[in-house]
Amino acid sequence: MMSTTLRATAPPRPAGAAQNGGRRGPRRSPSSHIRMTGWLFVAPAAVYVGVFHLFPVLYGLVLSFTDYSPISRAAPDFLGLDNYAVIFADPEFLNALRVTGTYVLMVLPPLVIGGLLLAILINRPFFGVGFVRAALYIPYIISLTAVSLIWLWMYSQSGFFNQFLDAFGLPEQRWLLESTTALPAAAAMRIWTALGSNMVLLLAGLQSVPKELYEAAHMDGAGRWGQFLHVTLPGIRPVLTFVVAMDIIWIAQGFAEVFVLTRGGPLGSTTTVNYLIWTEAFQYNQMGSASAMAFVLFACIMVFALITVRSMSGRNSR
Amino acid sequence: MDVLRSRRFRTAAAGLSLTALALTGCSGSQGGESDALTVWFPGTNPAEVELMTDTIVPAFEEKTGVPVEVTYLDYADLSTKLNAAFAAGNAPDIFGHGPAAVSDFVINERIEPLDDYVAAMPESDQQDLADAFTGGQVDGSQYLIPLSIQSAVLAYDRSDLREAGLDDELDVGSWEELLEVADRLTVRDGDRVDRAGLLLPSASPGNQQTFLTLLASAGGQLISDDGQRSAFNTPEGLAALEYFVDTYQGDSAVGNNLGAQWTDSPATQQPLLLDQAAMAIMPTFRVSSLLDADPEFEVAVAPPLPLGDSEEGRYLGGAGPGLMISADARDKDLAWDFIEYLLTPEISSQYVEGIGAIPARKSAVDTPYVADDPLMSDYVSLIPDYVPNPSVPGWIVARDSMAAILEQALNAQLTPQEALDQMQVEVDDALAQARG
Numbered sequence: 001m002m003s004t005t006l007r008a009t010a011p012p013r014p015a016g017a018a019q020n021g022g023r024r025g026p027r028r029s030p031s032s033h034i035r036m037t038g039w040l041f042v043a044p045a046a047v048y049v050g051v052f053h054l055f056p057v058l059y060g061l062v063l064s065f066t067d068y069s070p071i072s073r074a075a076p077d078f079l080g081l082d083n084y085a086v087i088f089a090d091p092e093f094l095n096a097l098r099v100t101g102t103y104v105l106m107v108l109p110p111l112v113i114g115g116l117l118l119a120i121l122i123n124r125p126f127f128g129v130g131f132v133r134a135a136l137y138i139p140y141i142i143s144l145t146a147v148s149l150i151w152l153w154m155y156s157q158s159g160f161f162n163q164f165l166d167a168f169g170l171p172e173q174r175w176l177l178e179s180t181t182a183l184p185a186a187a188a189m190r191i192w193t194a195l196g197s198n199m200v201l202l203l204a205g206l207q208s209v210p211k212e213l214y215e216a217a218h219m220d221g222a223g224r225w226g227q228f229l230h231v232t233l234p235g236i237r238p239v240l241t242f243v244v245a246m247d248i249i250w251i252a253q254g255f256a257e258v259f260v261l262t263r264g265g266p267l268g269s270t271t272t273v274n275y276l277i278w279t280e281a282f283q284y285n286q287m288g289s290a291s292a293m294a295f296v297l298f299a300c301i302m303v304f305a306l307i308t309v310r311s312m313s314g315r316n317s318r
Numbered sequence: 319m320d321v322l323r324s325r326r327f328r329t330a331a332a333g334l335s336l337t338a339l340a341l342t343g344c345s346g347s348q349g350g351e352s353d354a355l356t357v358w359f360p361g362t363n364p365a366e367v368e369l370m371t372d373t374i375v376p377a378f379e380e381k382t383g384v385p386v387e388v389t390y391l392d393y394a395d396l397s398t399k400l401n402a403a404f405a406a407g408n409a410p411d412i413f414g415h416g417p418a419a420v421s422d423f424v425i426n427e428r429i430e431p432l433d434d435y436v437a438a439m440p441e442s443d444q445q446d447l448a449d450a451f452t453g454g455q456v457d458g459s460q461y462l463i464p465l466s467i468q469s470a471v472l473a474y475d476r477s478d479l480r481e482a483g484l485d486d487e488l489d490v491g492s493w494e495e496l497l498e499v500a501d502r503l504t505v506r507d508g509d510r511v512d513r514a515g516l517l518l519p520s521a522s523p524g525n526q527q528t529f530l531t532l533l534a535s536a537g538g539q540l541i542s543d544d545g546q547r548s549a550f551n552t553p554e555g556l557a558a559l560e561y562f563v564d565t566y567q568g569d570s571a572v573g574n575n576l577g578a579q580w581t582d583s584p585a586t587q588q589p590l591l592l593d594q595a596a597m598a599i600m601p602t603f604r605v606s607s608l609l610d611a612d613p614e615f616e617v618a619v620a621p622p623l624p625l626g627d628s629e630e631g632r633y634l635g636g637a638g639p640g641l642m643i644s645a646d647a648r649d650k651d652l653a654w655d656f657i658e659y660l661l662t663p664e665i666s667s668q669y670v671e672g673i674g675a676i677p678a679r680k681s682a683v684d685t686p687y688v689a690d691d692p693l694m695s696d697y698v699s700l701i702p703d704y705v706p707n708p709s710v711p712g713w714i715v716a717r718d719s720m721a722a723i724l725e726q727a728l729n730a731q732l733t734p735q736e737a738l739d740q741m742q743v744e745v746d747d748a749l750a751q752a753r754g
Contacts, residue, residue, distance in 0.1 A: 070405035071426045157575060158592065171510070177577045265522060266577045267725060282398045284715050285422070 064291035071285055083292035093293060095268055096276040097300070099183065100252055103272060104304075106187040107194075107251045112244055114191065115198025120232075122199070123206045133203075137196035144193060148260035151189040152176075155261070176262050179269035186257050186270055194250070198243050205239030206232065241312040245305045252301045273297045354385040355652055358400070360414030360639050362392050365672035373668065378659050384652060404428060411647035412656060417453045417462055417637045417709050418717065424456045425711045425752065430643040432460045435654045447661065450678035453637020453706045457545075462640045463657050465666070466675035469635025469697060469704050470519070470527060470581075472496075472623075473605045476616035478503055478513075478596035488597075488618065493535060493561060493625040496597075500565075500572040503596035515572035517589055517598035518565055520728055521579035522721035525562075527634045527707070528599060529724055532558035534632035534705040536625040541745075545710035546753070548745040551738045557626040559727060559734040567730050576728060585611035602697045603674045609693070619696045622703045635704025638675060676701070712752025719744035 064083055066076035087093045122133050139147065154160040155175040162172040175185045213231045222230060233240075255274040258264060264271035264279070273293060281290035359370060367390050375386045389410070391399060396415060403409040409428070423429045436444065436451070444451075454462030476486035482502045490496045500515030518528045529550075530540055538554030541547070550558075565573040580589055581600060585607040589595035597620075608617050622631030641660070643653045659665060663679060670677045671687045676697045688694045707717070720741050727737035 069426070070401040071422060071428055073427060156587075157578070157594065174575070174578075177575065263522070263579070265725065267729060267731070268722070279718075282401060283718070285401060 060291045060294060063287050064295050066288045068287045069285040070287060076288070079288065083289045084296070087289055087292050087296065092268070092271070093273070093276060093296075096271050096273045096293075097296075099268075099270060100254070100272045100274075100297070100300075103183060103187060103254055104248060104251045106184060107190050108244070108247055110191050111194055111198055111247055111251075112240070114195050115243065116202050116240075118195065118199040119202035119206055123203055133200070136199055139193045139195070140197040142193075144256040145260060147193055148189065148257045151257075152261055155185055177266055179267045182262050182266060182270050186254075186261050189261070190251065190254065190257055194247070198247070201239055201243050202236060205236035208239075209235030237312065241309055244312060245308050248305050248308060249301055252297065252304075354387045355412070355649070355656060356410035357386060357388045357641075357656065358396075358403075358410045358413040359388055359390050359641075360393060360396055360416075361673070362390050363673050366390075366669070369668055369672045374660065374665060378656055381659075382652065382655065386656065407646075409644045409646060411644055411649070411653045412641050413644065414639055414641045415462070416639045417464070418707060418713055420454065420462045420642070421456045421709050421711045421713060422752070423642065424459075424461055428645055429461050430645050430647065430650055432463065432643065432654070435658075436460050439658070443661070446679045446681050449680060449701050450637050450640075453709070454640055456709055462637065462642050463661065464637035464640035464678055465660060466638040466670050466673070466678050467636065467701060467704070468601065468603070468638035468675060469633050469700065470531070470599050470601050471605065471633050471635075471697065471700065472597060472620040473590060473600050473608075473617050474597040474620060475590055475593070476618055478593075482596075486616070486618075488620045490620075490623065493532065493623045493631075496620075496623055497561075497565070497570075497572065500597060501570060504572045511571060511574035513593060514574045514589065514595040515597065516565055517573050517575075517580075517595040518562060519581050519599055520566065520573070520576050520725075521581075522725055523717055524579070524581055525724045525728065526717050526721045529558060529562060529720070530705065530707060531599065531632060531634045532561055532625055534634075535623060535628060535630075537628035541708040541710060541749070545708065546749060548716075548742045548749075550745075551742040554626065554628070555738055556734055559724075559737060561625060562724075563727055563730070563734055566728055577725065590617065591615060602676060602693075606674055606691075606693050617693070619693060619700075622700065630703070632703055632705045633700060634707065635701070636706030638678075710749060710752075712748045712750075715752070716745040716748040719748060 063076060065078060065080060067079050067083075068076035118136060122129055122136075156162075157172065157174075161175060165172055173181065176182050209232060213235065214227055217227045217231050253274050254272045255278065258270050258272050258275045259278070262270040264275050274297065277290045277293045277297070280286045280293065359366070370388055370390075375388055378384075379386055393416075397419070400409065400413060400415070415423075420429070450464040450467050451460060454460055454464050474488055479486045479488065479499075484499065484502065488496075488499070490499055496516065502515065503513070504511055504515035505513035519525060520528065533540065533550055533555055536554040536558045538552055538558065539549050542549045565571060566576045574594070575589070580587070581604060585591060585604070588598075588600070588604065588608060588611075590598050590600070591608050591611060605617060605619065608615050622633050624631045641657050643650055643657070647653045660669065661678070663681065666679055667677065667682060667685055667687065669675075670682070676694070677683075677685070677688065680701075682688055683695075683698050688698050707713070723732065723737050723741045723744065726732045727734055732740065
């Protein structure tokens with residue numbers, strides 16, 4: 001469509017061009033010039049993506065089939081699928097997969113449902129709505145490491161949460177020191193951090209639903225719940241699908257909060273796959289097995305994200 | 319339209335050129351000028367950075383005429399950045415790290431042996447620095463030049479002892495007797511310990527260091543003399559681990575906050591200062607910092623205590639972080655000159671005072687920094703009793719494996735003997751794998 005328009009407005013060939021000694025050398029058509037220009041415009045971003053995104057990913061994939069330590073002078077030693085066989089027999093890695101899955105399940109539902117409820121709440125005019133929106137979004141733009149450090153103090157023995165319990169005469173808790181509470185504690189912090197982002201995305205989805213549909217539903221006798229089920233949810237389904245898929249991708253890569261709050265403890269109860277990858281790669285210099293773990297995590301995230309997208313977007317029902 | 323096309327083309331070409339320039343800039347050597355000495359200094363302590371930037375580097379540059387490029391790295395980032403630099407082939411001429419990392423650099427031939435340089439030092443300097451240098455050796459060769467000595471000692475709050483009706487000068491002859499005192503100092507509310515009578519670091523990997531202190535105090539050792547296998551699965555090891563576990567488990571537990579990482583917390587959040595503990599094993603610089611936070615705080619340091627049948631106690635300690643010369647350094651003699659300059663009595667003294675560390679030089683005992691500070695005098699007098707962690711290939715993996723199993727023992731998921739058996743397997747495996 002674009003090229004047609006441009007071709008139509010292209011000026012006639014200059015007279016001099018036809019008198020060029022009758023030479024019929026290779027000439028570029030206007031569309032090839034446009035293509036060329038397009039490629040040149042795309043090139044910087046393409047080079048950036050290729051060098052800084054695709055190449056490291058492909059190199060990581062190659063490393064996952066090797067034994068390689070960055071402090072060794074030896075080149076990566078090809079091992080085939082050995083790293084994958086080893087990590088699938090490693091109880092620590094299997095535990096990390098289980099912890100990561102549990103973490104996603106702990107964070108995702110409250111994050112999506114909470115984000116939707118907040119979006120509905122602020123999708124109406126009231127005094128201070130701008131302030132409320134900004135206040136809820138602020139945690140998302142603060143560095144996760146900085147947030148984690150603040151929450152580390154809040155969870156400490158003399159921190160905010162224990163002081164709060166103490167005010168009601170309740171016994172203090174060892175939030176990050178018990179294997180039963182450490183992961184939920186990290187999950188609570190992550191929910192608090194990401195809620196604002198989901199809220200803003202879902203608010204945009206809510207505001208894109210035509211008002212006429214609500215009026216029609218109302219005329220047809222639908223109550224608030226009926227309108228939510230039959231107008232709101234279908235209306236925001238594309239945004240909701242995006243939010244859930246992105247949340248799965250980000251939560252499953254949880255690292256900073258674990259690194260700061262618990263260092264994977266106690267007793268491995270918060271050792272996510274990403275934290276284990278960091279340990280393997282940068283504590284023990286085992287880049288091969290760390291890369292293999294990274295690609296298993298990638299595969300798991302991709303599968304779950306695809307299942308989510310397909311099931312939520314309704315493509316299976318076609 | 320041709321003009322337009324031409325402009326588009328030029329704009330796109332300019333964009334491409336800028337990208338290429340940016341990428342070229344990104345891929346530039348970290349070392350900067352080829353004739354500069356590159357140094358990656360461990361730690362971001364402001365006093366350390368100021369001393370390096372304002373005093374040491376300008377003086378060395380003036381003396382040699384060689385520019386020095388110093389990068390200060392936080393310990394958390396050190397291994398990551400060094401690994402990347404090694405992999406890219408642009409490691410700095412001089413870099414720092416803790417003694418635990420040295421042996422892995424050695425077996426991978428990343429650092430230069432410094433024996434010849436050390437041998438060329440005046441005999442008096444070698445003697446003066448001997449206590450620190452020992453911890454920088456692997457298989458008898460010097461690789462790391464420690465800039466200070468570090469240790470963790472038993473500190474206590476004198477006022478807590480007085481409140482419990484005890485002499486405020488801790489007077490016990492063994493760890494067992496200490497436990498009896500700790501029991502009197504412990505404040506309990508039912509099953510809960512509100513104030514720990516004795517707090518031993520239990521977070522990973524500090525729990526491994528606590529175990530080593532107790533093991534060495536019982537007369538045992540972690541690794542065999544040849545560095546090839548574990549040596550802790552002995553009656554001494556069992557006594558050490560049972561003692562450690564007993565401080566946290568059972569009716570007579572005297573510790574609290576099992577697994578909490580408090581040794582890295584600032585002075586104002588230290589359990590001793592907050593009266594959440596009466597006695598605790600702490601890094602020496604952290605003990606001193608308690609007085610910075612509260613000059614009235616009555617802190618004192620206990621001598622090392624024997625455990626079981628042993629006759630003398632030990633504290634974990636020895637060489638602190640130091641500097642190494644890359645095997646690929648362009649001018650190794652110049653790199654050594656820089657390190658040697660840092661070791662001169664005046665500079666060394668300024669350095670340890672700046673970071674509050676134990677001096678690497680024995681002769682520093684006469685300086686006001688040590689002589690006028692009772693705590694620092696205690697730390698220095700204890701140097702002969704310090705025992706370092708092993709410096710053998712595979713140590714970091716072995717250490718972390720031990721820490722994970724010790725955590726299970728401390729949480730009563732394993733008996734001390736089961737923990738020792740598992741640790742033996744893991745440590746032997748890690749050491750064997752590292753040796754290939």
